[in-house]
Amino acid sequence: MSAPNILIVDADICVRTPLAEYLRECGYLVMEAVDSGEARSLLADDPSAVDIVLADVGGEERSGFALAKWIRGRFPDIRVILAASIAGSVERAARLCDEGPALSKPYDHRVVLAQIQRLRAGAKRTPK
Numbered sequence: 001m002s003a004p005n006i007l008i009v010d011a012d013i014c015v016r017t018p019l020a021e022y023l024r025e026c027g028y029l030v031m032e033a034v035d036s037g038e039a040r041s042l043l044a045d046d047p048s049a050v051d052i053v054l055a056d057v058g059g060e061e062r063s064g065f066a067l068a069k070w071i072r073g074r075f076p077d078i079r080v081i082l083a084a085s086i087a088g089s090v091e092r093a094a095r096l097c098d099e100g101p102a103l104s105k106p107y108d109h110r111v112v113l114a115q116i117q118r119l120r121a122g123a124k125r126t127p128k
Contacts, residue, residue, distance in 0.1 A: 004051030004120055005029045009039045009067065010083075011058065015105065019054075022109040028116070036067035047075045052119055054112065056105070057084040079119045083107065 006028050010016040020030045033039040036055070043050060053071060055064035068080045083103040103112060 003028045005049055007031045007033060007039060007042060007050045007053045009033045009036060009053060009055035011035055019107050019109060019112060026113055039067055040070065043075060050078055052079045052116055054081045054083065057082050081115055
């Protein structure tokens with residue numbers, strides 16, 4: 001099984017870039033998007049190029065929550081991981097992504113890697 005292609009969606013370059021570099025060093029092909037609009041464009045252009053989307057829930061109108069719903073409605077084979085820095089947002093993200101986890105920010109790169117590997121293996125998220 002080849003490594004999945006990952007799309008990281010986060011406006012904070014100081015968060016997005018180090019995580020992307022770490023995952024690339026782990027052997028993953030990683031794309032980056034600044035916001036959900038850019039992510040939607042990338043996915044619309046070539047949805048087969050992405051296996052997993054890691055998105056910050058953000059506070060914008062077209063947030064990570066809206067992006068996750070959009071992906072689930074159009075590309076059901078793409079896994080979604082949502083991340084947030086506020087506990088309530090993390091819980092909401094966990095409910096939305098029934099096949100994927102929710103992560104807290106700042107990222108622990110090893111935890112992100114473990115979640116990607118779990119999704120890759122096809123394991124289901126256990127209810128909280």
